[in-house]
Amino acid sequence: MAEKRTDLAVEVRESFPEDHVEIKGVELDKTERPDLRATITRVKIRDERGSIAMRKPKGTYITVESELFTHEEENREQLLLCICEQLEKMVGPMKEKSVLIVGLGNREVTSDSLGPRMTDDLFVTRHLRKELGEEFMLENEFGCVSAIAPGVMAQTGMEISEILDGVIQRTKPDFVIVVDSLAARSVERLCTTIQITDTGIAPGSGVGNRRKELTKETLGVPVVAIGVPTVVDAETIIGDYLEHVLSGQGYSEQEIESFLQEVMGKDTENVMVTPKNIDASIRLLSKDLADVLNHCFQKKG
Amino acid sequence: MAEKRTDLAVEVRESFPEDHVEIKGVELDKTERPDLRATITRVKIRDERGSIAMRKPKGTYITVESELFTHEEENREQLLLCICEQLEKMVGPMKEKSVLIVGLGNREVTSDSLGPRMTDDLFVTRHLRKELGEEFMLENEFGCVSAIAPGVMAQTGMEISEILDGVIQRTKPDFVIVVDSLAARSVERLCTTIQITDTGIAPGSGVGNRRKELTKETLGVPVVAIGVPTVVDAETIIGDYLEHVLSGQGYSEQEIESFLQEVMGKDTENVMVTPKNIDASIRLLSKDLADVLNHCFQKKG
Amino acid sequence: MAEKRTDLAVEVRESFPEDHVEIKGVELDKTERPDLRATITRVKIRDERGSIAMRKPKGTYITVESELFTHEEENREQLLLCICEQLEKMVGPMKEKSVLIVGLGNREVTSDSLGPRMTDDLFVTRHLRKELGEEFMLENEFGCVSAIAPGVMAQTGMEISEILDGVIQRTKPDFVIVVDSLAARSVERLCTTIQITDTGIAPGSGVGNRRKELTKETLGVPVVAIGVPTVVDAETIIGDYLEHVLSGQGYSEQEIESFLQEVMGKDTENVMVTPKNIDASIRLLSKDLADVLNHCFQKKG
């Protein structure tokens, strides 16, 4: 089929017809949290076989889906605590570690601005150690948090890794957390899903199709990626609908694909599908993710 | 068919199969301006018959289409002068008139923010008359320009006409120019087309589906509307592609529509199709339209 | 003396040497709220005599001063509830009334942007009555709130009253609440003080020196003004320091004033004194004031 792009492991998993059947090398767990109107899905790609089937690196992918993310509601705080828990489950207690938090994306492009805007609300503490002393940090249970929003290649002329490599060498964080905007396949997941993974960032993912991978292999320290889908490729959504209708008409996959290739113009490459309330959702979610990370690294006892 | 929404008269006109055949009551003129890589189309709905066929009010609709709108290029200035000319053709010399320029839309929603942002760069002059005297205005060839960005109903709790009515009664402009973001049908027109019309704003048009009409009938003075398409409805684009493929398969219009109704989920209502560079395009276009209007009302000789 | 500008009644009151002595026609009450690190001052100008002495219109002026306003802290909510109480003391229960909330000032000028930014976070409800019905409003205890950020004369070419008059005639609110940025005399009050008054806005007040008064007399309905000082005039602060030093040297008021007139250049008119963290403070305070007003008009029971 034509490109059906998604950065969400859960959507790749769903694309297999046999949703309930096991894919070799891939584990799947679903937990419902009705109190948060949330579904938590854990996809674990255990081995090479699973990695090939899923076309994603080995590792754990957790998604928390909830319609509450785009609403200012009272149990928002509980929802955010749930993200904290998932994060801690993946990387262990964070308060004692030093971390570099990276806000990926282009601040000037709304659908790609989640990462940079998140950094605006972070509580960074690394410089306080020098200023106020180790004791102050321990008393206040401050972790050691540094942060950067490196911009995208069109803004800097540099690969993100050309910026991060030296920063990591100089400041030696225990691990890196990367926050990024993602592409999804289904519109109902836009701005309502958070994916957490210990695999880092694969090349070609992100709203702006970041070039290089950001992983333990390339950066030298473990990389946790937190992503929120904010766009669906126009070709993906049109293709999905066409496929749905035509396969119902009895057309073969090959026939459908040739229809698609025939009709899909190059203009479609220059557009994207986003929620109508994308601006407000990005404002909410970037603040949320900063709150989640602030809580993880500064929480009491 | 399912809703195929467009605020562009030129797209309604194109939707008739017989593009070259005359529709009764509707005139169509096309002019190419190769120097500006621009096509200028003038659709004139002359009478009731044309109005019914086109489902648009009687009046003149001029569109200037050029890929240059989203590029910072040297002959940009010529392109903007061309818009000025079209505007003057429609309303006559503007420098001697008093005008209220209204920036419609929601500043906090990128795809709907063209109007409010345009007002940021306007050169308003109405208050200078009192401060600096009539003579100063004449010497400098300043027109009498006032401006307002009234916000949208979700921000104000009021209809736009509830805000504008009193302003017009108190300040008595000769006419009103309304600048708005529009919905188009085809993605290649997004942010590359400007529509100018003497019919004002029809209910249900604009990115946010403004409720009430803003016309000479409702506001009491002539209303010129300047609009730029910034979004395509997701349902429109999906429907267009499905129709294209299925009608090629020999399906009837009725069959196609029933497929569409069947597959189109309610999630599709909450998303829109925009250019990937929508943020940059809105920044450029809002400045452009302000420049065009500043030039119309303050130009020398 | 050279102009010692302040929009705060409490600062005018303090400028009288006999702080503890009564000024005829002016009442003064101070309440400390140590739990909120706040001082609440109520200045009531009872009659003409007091009005002349204070050079402010008759009415009640409440100021809540607390260093907590510029900090994100836990008892922030209590502080905001305290503002709600003061507001209700002045105007009675608000939930049953219809109100037009006006965000005065220039969104593009940070120190003057408090009012317009406050409107961004308001929960307006007036349009919901039509859409969802009276019963829905009562069940949810929604008041009837409309809002507008009319801009300043340099943006619109119009007096604010030329915009508001018609809006009030058409929408008939029970009263108007105006939120504005103010000038203070002492730097420690900047962004740490909220003034609430039932006198409306006097001409020449506000960061941008609004021209016309906005009062019951001019708008036809009661006007409550909520203001936060965000700037000190450079001349005021320099004059205060010079006066302080020179009067200690035994110079007479006249001598001091002549020194001031001599040294004060016209460049000083073009600058202002603001807090170094003005951007962050405005973001916090505009959200706070919206929260206060949302609470007043939508609160349960």
Added chain:
Amino acid sequence: MAEKRTDLAVEVRESFPEDHVEIKGVELDKTERPDLRATITRVKIRDERGSIAMRKPKGTYITVESELFTHEEENREQLLLCICEQLEKMVGPMKEKSVLIVGLGNREVTSDSLGPRMTDDLFVTRHLRKELGEEFMLENEFGCVSAIAPGVMAQTGMEISEILDGVIQRTKPDFVIVVDSLAARSVERLCTTIQITDTGIAPGSGVGNRRKELTKETLGVPVVAIGVPTVVDAETIIGDYLEHVLSGQGYSEQEIESFLQEVMGKDTENVMVTPKNIDASIRLLSKDLADVLNHCFQKKG
């Protein structure tokens, strides 16, 4: 005397009473450009003696002062070309060199946002070489420009040099250009003066008092700094006025200083003096500096 802070060499030079007399080790040249309403001053600190007298590192400091900087006028372009010339005089032809342009400061603090906002309008080209090939770059006379806005320590928890060191090692630019907001001593220079120096950034300079120096010694490549004063310290301006008046009264320097120390409260530390139109000036100037740099690195023959 109390701290009289300025980042402008021209103001340090002026602080010596003998303006026309030579200071050993310091050259002074003034050129008037009446066509641009501009004064160009070149202060050259030649040796250690001059460096001690001026309390600035050895090197050349050029300031271009013109009231046109805060006005949108026709000969703006000429003014910007004049900045280009001064820059080229200092560093030689730039088109053939590779450069890293650094926008220092805090994007979220208006008076400190000049550097980061400048980077928004830069035309970076370094990544195009890989994509489009060496020949394309030569044909278009594109230089090799990369850029970064690293943020300030309160945002990142890191020294700027901890971010830049690795970037410079990896990308090996021929030199670095740093753009920063400065503190001046006199209000009439705010947003009307550009200082260019080949000395880099000294510790404690900039609106936010950057900690570490950014110089050839610390970064390993030549560093040109371009700065625009956007604030005056409140203590500086008050001190200047008090000194002016009191020294006219015959008070000694020591007496004046003791008065100052007595009256200056700690609140004064938390405020700054900025132009009333600081927001608009920063928008204009950041675009201007980007235009200047774009012109230097992409100009034709």
